[in-house]
Each structure stands twice: as C-alpha cells, then as structure tokens.
Amino acid sequence: MLDKIKKINKKISALAGSSMEKFTTLTSRAIPLAIENVDTDQIIPARFLKTTDKQGFGDNVFRDWRFDKHGSINKNFSLNNPKYSGSILVAGDNFGCGSSREHAAWALIGYGFEVIVSSFFADIFKGNALNNGLLPVQVSEGFLKTLLETVEAHPETNIEVNLENQTISIANSDVSESFDIYPYKKTCMINGYGDIDYLLSKKEQIEAFEAEQTL
Amino acid sequence: MGKTLFDKVWDAHVVNSVQNGPQVLYIDKHLIHEVTSPQAFNELEARGIPVFRPNQIVATADHNTPTLNQDLPIKDELSRKQLEQLSENCAKNGITLYELGHKYNGIVHVMAPELGITQPGMTMVCGDSHTSTHGAFGTIAFGIGTSQVAQVFASQCLLLTKPKSLRVTVNGKLKNGVLPKDVILYIISKLGTNSGTGYFCEYAGDVFENMSMEGRMTVCNMSIEMGARGGMIAPDDTTFEYVKGRKFAPQGKDLDKKVTYWKTLPTDADAVFDKEYVFDAEDIEPMVTYGTNPGMGIKISETIPVDDNASFKKSLEYMNFAAGESLINKPINFVFIGSCTNSRIEDFRVAANFIKGKQKANNVTAWLVPGSKQVEAQIIEEGLKDIFDNAGFELRQPGCSACLAMNDDKIPQGEYCVSTSNRNFEGRQGQGSRTILASPLVAAATAVAGKIVDVTKDIETLEIVSH
Numbered sequence: 001m002l003d004k005i006k007k008i009n010k011k012i013s014a015l016a017g018s019s020m021e022k023f024t025t026l027t028s029r030a031i032p033l034a035i036e037n038v039d040t041d042q043i044i045p046a047r048f049l050k051t052t053d054k055q056g057f058g059d060n061v062f063r064d065w066r067f068d069k070h071g072s073i074n075k076n077f078s079l080n081n082p083k084y085s086g087s088i089l090v091a092g093d094n095f096g097c098g099s100s101r102e103h104a105a106w107a108l109i110g111y112g113f114e115v116i117v118s119s120f121f122a123d124i125f126k127g128n129a130l131n132n133g134l135l136p137v138q139v140s141e142g143f144l145k146t147l148l149e150t151v152e153a154h155p156e157t158n159i160e161v162n163l164e165n166q167t168i169s170i171a172n173s174d175v176s177e178s179f180d181i182y183p184y185k186k187t188c189m190i191n192g193y194g195d196i197d198y199l200l201s202k203k204e205q206i207e208a209f210e211a212e213q214t215l
Numbered sequence: 216m217g218k219t220l221f222d223k224v225w226d227a228h229v230v231n232s233v234q235n236g237p238q239v240l241y242i243d244k245h246l247i248h249e250v251t252s253p254q255a256f257n258e259l260e261a262r263g264i265p266v267f268r269p270n271q272i273v274a275t276a277d278h279n280t281p282t283l284n285q286d287l288p289i290k291d292e293l294s295r296k297q298l299e300q301l302s303e304n305c306a307k308n309g310i311t312l313y314e315l316g317h318k319y320n321g322i323v324h325v326m327a328p329e330l331g332i333t334q335p336g337m338t339m340v341c342g343d344s345h346t347s348t349h350g351a352f353g354t355i356a357f358g359i360g361t362s363q364v365a366q367v368f369a370s371q372c373l374l375l376t377k378p379k380s381l382r383v384t385v386n387g388k389l390k391n392g393v394l395p396k397d398v399i400l401y402i403i404s405k406l407g408t409n410s411g412t413g414y415f416c417e418y419a420g421d422v423f424e425n426m427s428m429e430g431r432m433t434v435c436n437m438s439i440e441m442g443a444r445g446g447m448i449a450p451d452d453t454t455f456e457y458v459k460g461r462k463f464a465p466q467g468k469d470l471d472k473k474v475t476y477w478k479t480l481p482t483d484a485d486a487v488f489d490k491e492y493v494f495d496a497e498d499i500e501p502m503v504t505y506g507t508n509p510g511m512g513i514k515i516s517e518t519i520p521v522d523d524n525a526s527f528k529k530s531l532e533y534m535n536f537a538a539g540e541s542l543i544n545k546p547i548n549f550v551f552i553g554s555c556t557n558s559r560i561e562d563f564r565v566a567a568n569f570i571k572g573k574q575k576a577n578n579v580t581a582w583l584v585p586g587s588k589q590v591e592a593q594i595i596e597e598g599l600k601d602i603f604d605n606a607g608f609e610l611r612q613p614g615c616s617a618c619l620a621m622n623d624d625k626i627p628q629g630e631y632c633v634s635t636s637n638r639n640f641e642g643r644q645g646q647g648s649r650t651i652l653a654s655p656l657v658a659a660a661t662a663v664a665g666k667i668v669d670v671t672k673d674i675e676t677l678e679i680v681s682h
Contacts, residue, residue, distance in 0.1 A: 036526035037408060037508050041640040046619040050279065050293035052253035052300045064642050069628055092526060094409045097442065097508070098640060099619075100344040100358035101251065123412050123444050124344060128360035182376060184236035194362070199370035200264070202231055202239055206372055209230040209241055215476055 020133040022192040026114055026161045027171065029086030032078050032151045038091055039098035040125060044107040057103050058110020079111075083155045087114040090147050090159075094118075095136075096125025105132045115161050117168065119144045130185050131194065137161060137168050143177045150175075163189060217483025219380050220449050221415050224355045224480065228338045230372060237374045243337040245272045245367045246323045247310070249279055249301040250621070251342030255365035256304040266308040268371045273332055274305050274312040277322045279621050282584050282611035285315055294622065319462075321587020321613045324348040324555040328432065329589050331461025335450035335477040340367060345555045345637065346445070347438040351431035352458070353450035353480050355415070358439065378444060379489040381414035382482075385422040387496030392670055394565065395430035396557060396635065396654035398422060399437040400502035404512035406492065411443025414490065417482060418448050422496045428457040429561035436556045437637050440509040449481035501670050503542055504639045504652040506530040511639070515542070515657065515669055533641055534649050535629075542651070542667045549632035550581040550662040551644070554618035557635035557655050558586030560593050566659040567599040575607035576665025582624065583608050584616040608662065620645045633661040 048060045065077050073080050089108065095118035096104060105128040108116065116129065117137045129136045139147070150157055150170055158171035163186060169176035187193065199206075218226070231239040252274070259266065266272070279294045289295040298315065305312035313319040319330060324345055327333045335353040340346060342364045349356035363373055383402055416438050423431060431448045438446030455474050458464045465473050500514040507530040513519065519531070521538040531538060552558070552566055563583065575581050583603055585591040591613055594600050603610050617624040618636035625645030626632040632644055632651065635658050639650035653661070660670045 034525070035529065036524075039508070039638075039640045041619075041638070041643050045642060045646075046278075046621045047646075049250050049621065050291075050297050052297060053257065054254050064646060069647055094412075094442075097408055098344065098638065100342055100346075100360055102254075102342075102360035102362060105360070120409055120412070122409070122442060124358055124360060124439075128362065131360060131362035182236070184233055184374075195374045196258075196264075196362075196366050196369050198233070198374060199239065199366055199372050202372070203370065205231050206239070206241065206267075206370055210371075215473065 020131070020188070020192045020194055023114070023133055023135055023163055023189045025163065026087065027158050028088050028114070029084070029155065029157065030088035030090045030117070030147070030151045030159045031084045031086055032148050033089055033091040034148050036092035037094045037097055040096060040101050040104040041098055043096070043104040044101065049101060049103050054106045056110065057107035058112070061107040061111040084151070085155075086159075087112050088117060088159050088161070089113050089115070090117045090144070090151055092118065093120045093141070095121050096129075097122040100124045100128070102128040102132070105129045105134050109134050117144070117147065130189065133189065133192070135161065135163065135189060137179050139168060139177050139179060146175060217486035219482045219486045219488065220353055220417055220447055220480055221355065221380055222486070224336055224338065224353070225377060227336070228355070233374070237376045239372050240338060240375050241372055242340050242367050243271065244327070244332060244339045245371070246327055246339065246341035246346070247272060247274045247364065248323050248341070248343065249276050249297045251361050252304065252364055253297065253300050254361045255342075255368055256308070258365045259368055264369045266310070266368045269309040271371060272310045272368075273327065274301060274310050275320055275323050275326050276301060276313075276315050277320075278615045278619065280315050280614040281622050282614050282616050282624055285612045291623075318588050321589065322555045322558060322615055324432070324436065325558055325586030325590065328352070328428070329461065329587060331458055331464030334458055334464065334473070335454055336480055340373065344439045345436050347443070348432050348436040348555055350435040350438065350445050350447040351428060352454055353447055353477065355445060355447070357445040378415045379413055381411060381416045381443065381490045382488040382492070383416060383418050384420040384491070384493045385418070385496055386420040386493070387422065389422060389496045389499060392501055392656060393499050394501075394654040394656055395426055395433040397499055397502045399434045400504065400509070400512045400652060401499045402494065403437065403441045403510050404502065405494070406441050406510075408440060408508050408510040409442040411438065411441040414443050416441075416443040416446040417488075418446055419482070423448050424451065427561060428453060429559040432559065433556055437509065440637060450477045451481075501654060501657050503633075503657065503667065504650070505534060505536055505542060507533055507639055507641050509637065509639060509652060512652070515667070516671060517541070543669050545631065545667045546578065547631050547633050547651070547661050547666055548578050548580060549626050549630055550579055550658050551584070551617045551626075551632055551634040551636065552655050552658050553582065553584030553586070553616050554634075554636035555586065555615070556637045558584060558590065560590050560597075562635065562655040563590070563594050563599050564597070565655045567602045569656055569659040570606045570608065570663065571602050573606055573663045575662050578665045579662045581608040581662040582617060583610045584624070585610070585613045587613050606663075617644050619643060620648070626650075633658050633667065
C-alpha cells in the first residue's frame, strides 16, 4: 500500500493561454473534517486577505482551528493529526458558505488539497474552486458518512477520484458513487481551460450586443 | 407561461449560449474594492489583456480602511499597500475610484445605490457576496470570485448557468418595532443557510412593497446568507422616486424612457417559480441569533432550541450558550451599528430615535459606523450626531469596519457583540469574538441597557419607526 499521495496523469498545463492546471484522476488518502457549514471565514480569516497576490494563503488555511489564541497547535484538529494526510478533504454539509473570497480556494490549494468532498457546496465557493482547478465532489449524505467513518477508522485508505468517469471510490472496495459536474466545467478542468479564454473569443458578439442596446 | 422579474432581466443580457453549457451574460456595472481586485488586475497584466470597458467599472476603498483619523496615513503596512495598489490599478486603467476621504467614498453596497449607479433592470457584479444588496432595485446583482472579476475586466461578461427561481412572499402588517432586518433574519431562521443555494430569490408581498429602499436593501443584502446568489424586489414608484435625481441617474426624457421600461419588469401573474415560501408578517418579531451561522436565529422572546447535531453543539459551545436558555438579560459589552446591511441613514434614524434622551450603559462600547461619507454627512446634518454624542455612542468614519474586522475595529476574544452586520461566523468580528446579529433597534436597546432586553416590551412606548 502506498503511504504517500499518488497522483496520476497530473500535469501542469502546457497549453498556451490556459490558466489552470489540468485535472483527470487522483488517488490519495483523505483528511476528514466532520463539521457542517464550514464558512470561508474559517477557511481563511479576513485578517489574512491583505496581500495582493495569490501566494502564501495555504499557511493560514483554517488558521483559527489549527492554532489556538496563543498560536499553539491545536492537536485535536484533524489537519494537525499526524495519522491523517493526503490531498483530499472530506467535509460536512454546506462547505464554503459565506463570502465570495477566492482566497479560500487559493488557501486550500496552497495547503495541498486538490479535491474537496462534501454533501453540499455553497455556490460561489464551488465556482471559485472550479476556476482554480480545485475539484468539488458532491456526494450523497450516506456516501459522505461512509467516507468519513472509513477515513477516521482507517486513515491509510486511499480514495480514488476519476473526473472523466465522474466517480469517487474507496480503493480496494466496492464502495463507489458517481458525482455531477457541469459538462462545460468538466471540459475546462480536464483541459485546464479558463473561462476568460472563451469570453475573449466572443469579443465580436459582445460588441454587437452592446451596439444593439437602445435604452 | 409568464416570466419572472429575474427572467426578464437575465434574458435581456444574454449575449450568447454555449451548446449544452452556460450562457454569456453581459454585465452593465462592475463594482470593485481593494481586497478582491488586485489578483484580477495582476492576471490581466501578466497576460497582456486590457480592461475592456473601464467606464462601466466603479471602485471604492472600504474593507480595509480605518474608521478613525482617515486623513492620516494608514498605520498597517499591508492595508496601506493594498489601498495604494487599488489606486494605482484604477489610475492605470482609467477606472473611477472613490478613495479614502473622497466625498463619495463608502461601503461599495451603500455608495453605488446612493449615487444612482444602481438602477432597475441592470446586471451588476462585485467581488463581494453582499452584492445581492442591489437586487432591491430589481437588479440582477451578485457576488463573484476574483477569477470572475478578471473575466469581467476582460470582456464585460461572465459565463453562467442560469440559476433556478425562488420566491419568498411575506404578506400582512409588520408589528411595531419589527424592522426589515428582523424580516430577513426570520426568513433565514425558517429556511436555513443553504435553502437558496442554486437559486435567485424574489421577495414579494405587501411587506416588501411597503418597505423603503433602505429596508429593501437590508433584506436583499442577506439573500446570500440563505445561500441564494441574489435577491430581487420588483421596482415600483418607491424605487423610481429613490433613483430620480441621484448623481448618475438618468434625467429628463431618458429617465421617462427608462421608467417606462422598468415598469414592464415585475413578475407576470402567470409566472411559475421552482420553489415558493409564504410567511405571515404577524408572525415576525424582533430577532437575535444565538449561534455561528445566520440561520441560527430566534425571536428575542424565545429560547435557544435543543438539537443533538454535533455541529449545532459545537456552535453553542463557541458562543458559550446553552440549549433551552433565553438570551434576555445576557450582559453585552460591545454593540456595532454598521455594515452594508444596516449603515444607511434610516438605520441611524431608528437608533437615534430610540437613544434620544437615554444614556449608553457604562459597560458598553458602542460603535456607530456610517456606510458612506454621504451618510456620515447626513447624520451630522440631521442632528443625529448630537444625540449619539450625548448618549455616549461613538460615531466613526465610514467603512466595513467591525463587520469583518479587517481593520483595527475588532471585538476582543470571548466578548459578545450585538451587531447589525450580516455574519455571526466564528471569529468574524475578531479572533474569538462572539456575534449576535440583530436590527439597529435591538442593537441600540442593548447598548442602553448593557444587556439584551426584550424590546417588544417597550414597543408600546416606542414611536413608530418607518419600515
């Protein structure tokens, strides 16, 4: 059994003009976060939003849960528990609610996450994640429960995420579920395309639309 | 089948549709601020893409600004640099900026409506989830991430999948002392924090028809707190009267033409919504929250519910409250009246009306933070500042302030704050702070009593406050 994170087919996009990393499949251990309504203020507190680039946010992801008020490590928090590792975060219902800060996605990516699993995602967070190559995988409540229990009981378990087939599975078991993703966003994730490229290709139509406005 | 208000505005802005995919939606107005725009400017610059329509972008500094001594250089180096970056980016790209100290500076969602930038039938975006505020005008307005800020810079458009439709109807007459904030806190407490996810919400019924624009903005502002990307209220004479005469509002024949169009926007009688909820105004009372998300709200006279859910218990533990207890008589040391939810002139009138002739309790630090320079000026002009000064309240300078505590306005560890803002998340108002969301009336009453009091008991003696 592999202890370390195993990435398959994961390459930095070499396509000119593409703005994201590609995502196809991932096999990794997972870190459980069995808390509902995890809001973006917990993912990255506002006091860390003062920088003007996308770097360094990973250091402060879940800052006030990872560290206590004196700055000491909170050993009870799952991200600090040495038995858990991996680039998949398995979180409770309604993950990412709250503000529109894309810093939340940058912080999770900066920490090393590539996939977030939950039974429900807040709208803006989900879009921000997809726009940065971080895959939100929405599963049923039953599957989430099984996944959390499995990871907590057997932290060495690998989880397999296959975007092409839209499946998430517990390795070496028959526990598997398919997940939904907008076909357009799936294409973007697999190819590392960003929306901006598509929009720029529509400039003429956008100008024509503007010219038609009479009011 | 008829169309909803949302359908009409959305359909009028579709440039193009991707086959089996999202639509290209044209954005009329793009508002930006210092926190969520710098990385978008960087991305464009790195890729050599110009800003497509700088005249349709308006910028303000609000999240990171101090609320004292705004004329002095900002002490915090990172905050200062972020504001300087905004000024540079705007100057370089020909974007109008109302920077710190400008007479139009203010919280983005207070500044734009009061200048007439926000108008019915528009599409508006901003890298801020409370952009839903502008839906009060019958505008499709919603928060976006920074990647999307870059997309709008580059193309004045976004790629979006049309959300589903939701209508929340509240009919009847609100009780005295029940404010728009109570209405939206009540709705969210009934529907939960994710009931609106994937939907755009319309608020309908005579409660909203009879509300002022300020009240409608308070309601639409918190749509995101039930997960909805945006909330809308049909434009009517109240809307047109509000817009008329403002700096960037259309004038004369242009205005007449617009109003004629705006009158066609309300939802058709035979339109069908994907989801509908109906509430009775009589059931609503002044509200307070007891937990760490805005859905955890109760009527001020009620007790905290009992629930075995682990996240619920974690939330109460953070707040140091017990299931089944009442919040009445809980000592409170901090009160904040401000934020894009409740920092408009009407909110300060409500507070002043209650505070007049009374004194702030000794244990309370009470911050009043206007939403804009214009609101601040009006507070002084109407004599409200004198009332606040005499009662021991501290009127500060405009900005987002203690709503998210990015600046120095932080609530200390472990302290409760009765706040008119929109989020009671853990540490939202400062590390370890505990937020209780409420209306400006409940906040003012708390500051005077030094503890939470049942304002419904005083309501008979209250002057009727406008909705």
